[in-house]
Structure formats: C-alpha cells, structure tokens
Amino acid sequence: xxxxxxxxxxxxxxxxxxxxxxxxxxxxxxxxxxxxxxxxxxxxxxxxxxxxxxxxxxxxxxxxxxxxxxxxxxxxxxxxxxxxxxxxxxxxxxxxxxxxxxxxxxxxxxxxxxxxxxxxxxxxxxxxxxxxxxxxxxxxxxxxxxxxxxxxxxxxxxxxxxxxxxxxxxxxxxxxxxxxxxxxxxxxxxxxxxxxxxxxxxxxxxxxxxxxxxxxxxxxxxxxxxxxxxxxxxxxxxxxxxxxxxxxxxxxxxxxxxxxxxxxxxxxxxxxxxxxxxxxxxxxxxxxxxxxxxxxxxxxxxxxxxxxxxxxxxxxxxxxxxxxx
Amino acid sequence: xxxxxxxxxxxxxxxxxxxxxxxxxxxxxxxxxxxxxxxxxxxxxxxxxxxxxxxxxxxxxxxxxxxxxxxxxxxxxxxxxxxxxxxxxxxxxxxxxxxxxxxxxxxxxxxxxxxxxxxxxxxxxxxxxxxxxxxxxxxxxxxxxxxxxxxxxxxxxxxxxxxxxxxxxxxxxxxxxxxxxxxxxxxxxxxxxxxxxxxxxxxxxxxxxxxxxxxxxxxxxxxxxxxxxxxxxxxxxxxxxxxxxxxxxxxxxxxxxxxxxxxxxxxxxxxxxxxxxxxxxxxxxxxxxxxxxxxxxxxxxxxxxxxxxxxxxxxxxxxxxxxxxxxxxxxxxxxxxxx
Numbered sequence: 001x002x003x004x005x006x007x008x009x010x011x012x013x014x015x016x017x018x019x020x021x022x023x024x025x026x027x028x029x030x031x032x033x034x035x036x037x038x039x040x041x042x043x044x045x046x047x048x049x050x051x052x053x054x055x056x057x058x059x060x061x062x063x064x065x066x067x068x069x070x071x072x073x074x075x076x077x078x079x080x081x082x083x084x085x086x087x088x089x090x091x092x093x094x095x096x097x098x099x100x101x102x103x104x105x106x107x108x109x110x111x112x113x114x115x116x117x118x119x120x121x122x123x124x125x126x127x128x129x130x131x132x133x134x135x136x137x138x139x140x141x142x143x144x145x146x147x148x149x150x151x152x153x154x155x156x157x158x159x160x161x162x163x164x165x166x167x168x169x170x171x172x173x174x175x176x177x178x179x180x181x182x183x184x185x186x187x188x189x190x191x192x193x194x195x196x197x198x199x200x201x202x203x204x205x206x207x208x209x210x211x212x213x214x215x216x217x218x219x220x221x222x223x224x225x226x227x228x229x230x231x232x233x234x235x236x237x238x239x240x241x242x243x244x245x246x247x248x249x250x251x252x253x254x255x256x257x258x259x260x261x262x263x264x265x266x267x268x269x270x271x272x273x274x275x276x277x278x279x280x281x282x283x284x285x286x287x288x289x290x291x292x293x294x295x296x297x298x299x300x301x302x303x304x305x306x307x308x309x310x311x312x313x314x315x316x317x318x319x320x321x322x323x324x325x
Numbered sequence: 326x327x328x329x330x331x332x333x334x335x336x337x338x339x340x341x342x343x344x345x346x347x348x349x350x351x352x353x354x355x356x357x358x359x360x361x362x363x364x365x366x367x368x369x370x371x372x373x374x375x376x377x378x379x380x381x382x383x384x385x386x387x388x389x390x391x392x393x394x395x396x397x398x399x400x401x402x403x404x405x406x407x408x409x410x411x412x413x414x415x416x417x418x419x420x421x422x423x424x425x426x427x428x429x430x431x432x433x434x435x436x437x438x439x440x441x442x443x444x445x446x447x448x449x450x451x452x453x454x455x456x457x458x459x460x461x462x463x464x465x466x467x468x469x470x471x472x473x474x475x476x477x478x479x480x481x482x483x484x485x486x487x488x489x490x491x492x493x494x495x496x497x498x499x500x501x502x503x504x505x506x507x508x509x510x511x512x513x514x515x516x517x518x519x520x521x522x523x524x525x526x527x528x529x530x531x532x533x534x535x536x537x538x539x540x541x542x543x544x545x546x547x548x549x550x551x552x553x554x555x556x557x558x559x560x561x562x563x564x565x566x567x568x569x570x571x572x573x574x575x576x577x578x579x580x581x582x583x584x585x586x587x588x589x590x591x592x593x594x595x596x597x598x599x600x601x602x603x604x605x606x607x608x609x610x611x612x613x614x615x616x617x618x619x620x621x622x623x624x625x626x627x628x629x630x631x632x633x634x635x636x637x638x639x640x641x642x643x644x645x646x647x648x649x650x651x652x653x654x655x656x657x658x659x660x661x662x663x664x
C-alpha cells in the first residue's frame with residue numbers, strides 16, 4: 001500500500017516536472033502505429049519528410065507556448081509567419097540570393113517577428129484588451145500587410161535557401177540538426193528566470209504583481225518571444241516550400257494552439273512545457289498520416305482526424321489527472 | 326536484427342513494384358480543402374473515372390487524401406503518397422508555389438504529378454484543368470455584350486491574394502478594358518461565401534442603385550442574386566451566375582438575365598484520364614506548355630446562358646441541389662490529346 005503510494009507520489013513529481021510525458025508516450029505509440037500501417041513511413045527518408053514538413057508547426061507551437069504560459073493566447077502567429085515568409089522572400093529576390101543577403105533577410109525576418117510580438121504584447125498587455133480578440137484583430141492587420149508585400153503567391157526563394165533546409169550534412173538531413181538545436185534552445189530557456197516569471201504570471205497575475213514582478217512587461221516579453229519563434233517557423237516554411245505565399249500560415253494558427261494543449265500545457269496558464277508543444281505538433285502530423293495509411297475513406301478523413309486528436313487529448317488529460325490525484 | 330529484416334523487406338518491396346503488371350496503376354488524389362460540395366463531387370467523379378478504366382483492361386487503383394489542411398499538411402499528403410509508392414499524384418493544391426521542392430522529390434522517384442483546378446509553378450508537374458483567366462474573360466464578355474457594351478458594372482471577387490482569384494480579376498479586367506463605355510464602378514471581395522456575397526451585393530445596391538451589370542464569381546453568385554431579387558432588381562440587372570442545380574432551377578423559374586462559365590468538378594477526372602495515358606508511356610501531341618508557368622494543358626470551358634440553360638436544367642434533373650453541372654474528358658476524348 002505504502003509502496004504503491006510512494007510510487008504514485010514519485011510519478012506525480014515526475015509528471016509535474018515533465019508535463020510532456022503523456023504526449024511523449026502518444027508520440028511513440030503513433031510512430032509504431034504508422035510503422036505498422038505503412039512500413040515505408042519508418043525509413044530515414046520518410047522521417048526526414050516528417051521533420052521538414054512539421055518543423056514549422058513545431059516552432060510555431062513552441063512560440064505559442066510562451067504566450068499561453070501567462071494565460072494569454074496569440075491568434076496572429078499564422079499571420080506573423082506569412083508576413084515573415086513573404087518579407088524575406090521579397091528581400092532575397094530583390095537583392096539577389098548571395099549568402100550575406102540571405103543572412104540579412106533572416107535578420108530582418110527575426111526583427112519583423114519580434115516587432116509583431118511587441119505590437120501584440122502592447123495591445124494585449126499595455127492596452128489591456130482581451131488577448132483572443134486583440135490578436136485576432138492584429139492577425140487580420142498583419143495578413144493585410146503580407147498581401148501588400150506580396151499580393152499573390154509565387155515568388156521563388158533562392159536555391160541556397162531551400163537546398164540548405166532540404167539538404168544533408170555528414171549524411172544526416174539538416175532538418176535533424178535544426179531539431180536538435182531547437183531542443184537545446186528549449187533546454188536552456190527552461191532554466192532561465194524568464195520562463196519562471198511567465199509561469200508565475202500565468203499562475204495568478206495578482207500574486208505575481210504582489211511579489212514584485214512587472215506583469216505587464218512580462219506578458220509583452222511572452223509575445224515577443226512568440227513572434228521570434230513564429231519568424232523561425234517562417235524560415236522553416238520558406239525552406240520547405242521555397243517560395244513566398246501571403247496566405248501560407250493562416251490555417252496553422254489553430255493547429256499551433258492544439259499542439260500546445262496536446263503537449264500538456266494548460267490554456268489557463270501557469271503550467272506546461274514548450275518541449276511538449278513541439279511533441280504535440282508532431283503528433284498532429286502523425287495523426288493525419290495515420291488516418292491515410294490506415295485506409296480511411298476520404299469522406300471520413302476529417303472526422304477520423306478530429307476524433308483521434310480528441311481521444312489523444314482526453315488520454316493526456318486523464319493520465320495527468322490520475323497521477324495528480 | 327528486426328530492423329534489418331524490415332529494411333530488407335522494404336528493399337524487396339521496392340524492387341517488386343516495377344516488376345508488377347504493366348497495366349496496373351495506383352494514383353493518389355490529394356485535396357486540401359473540403360469546404361464545398363464541389364470538391365466532394367470532384368473526387369467522386371475522379372473515382373468513377375478510375376472505375377471506367379476496368380473496361381479497357383487497366384486496373385487503376387485510387388487512394389485519396391482529402392481533409393482541411395494547411396500548406397504543410399498538404400505537403401505531408403504528397404510525402405505520404407511518395408512513401409506508399411504510388412505511380413501518379415493528382416492534386417488540387419492549396420498553394421501555387423509551395424510544392425516545388427516536394428514535387429521534385431516525387432519526380433526523382435519517377436512519380437507523375439498533375440495539378441488540377443489551380444496551377445502550380447513546379448516544372449516537375451503539369452496542370453490539367455481550365456484556364457481561370459479565360460473562365461473570367463468568357464463571362465465578362467457575355468456581360469459586356471448583354472449590356473451592349475455600355476453601362477455601370479460592379480465585380481464581386483473571392484479571396485484576395487488567392488491565385489485563381491487574381492487570374493480571374495485579370496481575365497475580366499482585360500475584357501472590360503476593350504469596352505470603353507463599360508465602367509467598373511467598384512470591386513469588392515466576398516471570400517467565395519454565399520452569405521458574404523449576398524451582403525456585398527446589398528451594400529453595392531445601396532451605394533450604386535442604378536448599376537446595369539454584376540460580374541460575380543461562382544460560390545457567391547447565388548447570394549448576390551438573392552439580394553437582387555430582394556431589391557426587386559432581378560429583372561433589370563444582368564449578372565453572372567452559378568453552375569449548381571439549385572441556382573440553375575431558380576434561373577429557369579425566374580428567367581434571370583444570367584450567364585455562367587463552367588468550372589466543372591470533372592477536371593480531376595479529366596486529369597486522371599490524362600495521367601493514365603501518360604503512365605502508359607503515351608506522349609502528348611502538343612506538350613503542355615500553356616499558362617504563366619508553361620506547364621498547363623487547358624481544357625475546354627463550357628458556357629451556360631439563356632440559350633442553353635433549359636437543356637442544362639433538364640440534364641441536372643433528379644440530382645441534389647448542391648450538384649454542379651459538370652463535364653470531363655472521357656477516356657476517348659483524353660486519348661485525342663495523345664499521339
């Protein structure tokens with residue numbers, strides 16, 4: 001009895017420290033199911049495909065997490081992604097595809113992302129508007145700017161750009177290196193006081209304020225970090241699609257929110273992990289592949305995909321609730 | 326050890342695919358948006374077209390991925406097809422340019438890629454479908470001629486920045502420019518949504534009560550016509566229409582002054598028939614080199630106006646209201662494009 005209890009307490013501590021554990025389990029399960037349904041989906045090449053397709057959503061979801069930490073939400077991440085995508089493509093095609101131009105474009109892209117985040121943060125935290133409505137509004141504004149920068153999809157990115165993204169170094173696909181770099185960044189970020197502060201604000205703005213934290217500023221930081229990650233996501237999209245498209249990110253916003261929740265982060269703020277969101281993004285991708293590999297008829301694919309995401313969500317919630325009891 | 330076996334198995338499978346019977350093809354169909362019945366009909370017609378090849382002794386197996394996905398989600402569709410080892414992919418793409426790298430991967434694997442309904446920039450793919458610019462030009466020409474080359478016109482468009490939308494705008498603009506007395510007084514976007522189309526038409530009627538013509542894209546025309554009827558203007562204004570059965574019935578019943586270019590849901594079926602011939606190693610008489618990306622094979626665009634709308638209505642009898650008037654290349658018609 002006591003032993004069982006001790007085990008439970010240990011598990012509970014483990015889950016509280018690593019809220020992404022249920023998601024990780026789901027991820028492994030989905031990999032196995034995909035492998036059974038279509039053995040070819042387990043080749044290095046197919047895995048590279050999964051990574052290059054979903055790395056953008058991974059970055060976007062990670063960015064979303066830092067906003068959700070404080071209990072806010074950012075419905076403009078897709079629009080930021082589109083804006084950065086078209087901006088860097090336009091810059092690179094105007095100035096030529098030299099390596100230093102590419103670097104300059106990336107720098108400008110990060111700046112745009114950060115600036116968009118700053119605007120969001122100012123509107124939500126500075127002007128105290130509801131995050132869900134305010135960022136919805138900025139998303140429309142940013143999409144408008146993206147359409148102004150590039151009115152219709154179609155400008156190709158220089159080959160240097162997508163060859164690096166889709167290529168290999170030392171025989172290993174470059175996207176795997178990017179994924180490793182992301183994990184390293186997340187590991188470092190998780191140790192910083194910034195994340196602790198974001199979570200503290202999410203736990204209770206009043207108590208955070210009373211303990212001397214500048215709540216307004218911290219929430220703005222959350223949005224800025226989110227904007228920067230949305231810009232990184234845009235680099236991935238540009239790498240994988242080799243082109244500019246002012247509408248490319250629109251449908252990705254809600255997927256990023258779903259990935260955050262799948263990864264074990266509470267939308268109410270205060271608890272979660274960015275690593276979990278990264279896993280959540282891959283889970284969403286693997287689910288849609290599985291629905292196809294399992295041979296679901298086309299008219300049921302949307303339903304099957306939605307139902308599976310719901311089931312995975314519920315399993316995650318149930319698991320953490322049982323452990324926390 | 327197990328992994329090794331699995332890898333060996335895969336290698337054997339990979340070797341076995343080309344050795345399979347020559348007249349057996351797997352074709353993947355990808356559709357990235359399921360918001361309208363038109364898309365459902367598109368896939369059903371393509372599946373039916375694949376069935377028909379049995380009579381010719383060709384076994385065409387169709388695998389379908391159809392769901393609301395973002396652009397990366399549809400890139401994943403293509404990657405899934407590549408993993409499965411299909412012979413050809415037919416795609417209604419969510420982006421004109423974003424598929425360049427993944428299509429070049431497909432081509433490296435010897436997979437034929439055809440886009441339909443929306444053109445793609447990839448030179449590793451070809452486009453089989455209608456010319457959206459010409460689609461708009463045809464109905465604009467009808468409108469200009471119906472108005473005898475004179476009058477005030479408004480345009481209601483779809484989603485700004487969407488390539489098909491931009492091509493259609495270019496199409497009607499070039500036509501209206503040839504008629505100096507046709508004035509386009511306003512152009513608005515209603516996002517291919519009937520309710521928004523109805524709303525836009527209401528606003529336009531309030532602002533410009535004496536317009537003579539409306540150039541409105543399909544998917545919003547029924548809504549626009551509803552506003553025209555509510556305002557009692559249906560008899561005085563000429564406006565473009567839809568190809569759905571419920572609208573055609575309304576058209577016949579109320580004797581609208583309307584004309585509609587047909588963007589048939591059968592384009593994917595046409596593309597499938599073209600794909601099978603290409604998989605058999607046949608060569609096109611004229612290489613697909615039309616369009617802005619020089620990779621398009623344009624199909625004929627039927628047109629419905631007052632002269633033939635009754636015949637169309639009869640053809641559609643017994644179909645559900647959301648059913649679109651369609652046309653596609655039959656196997657024999659498709660063969661006429663080949664040497």
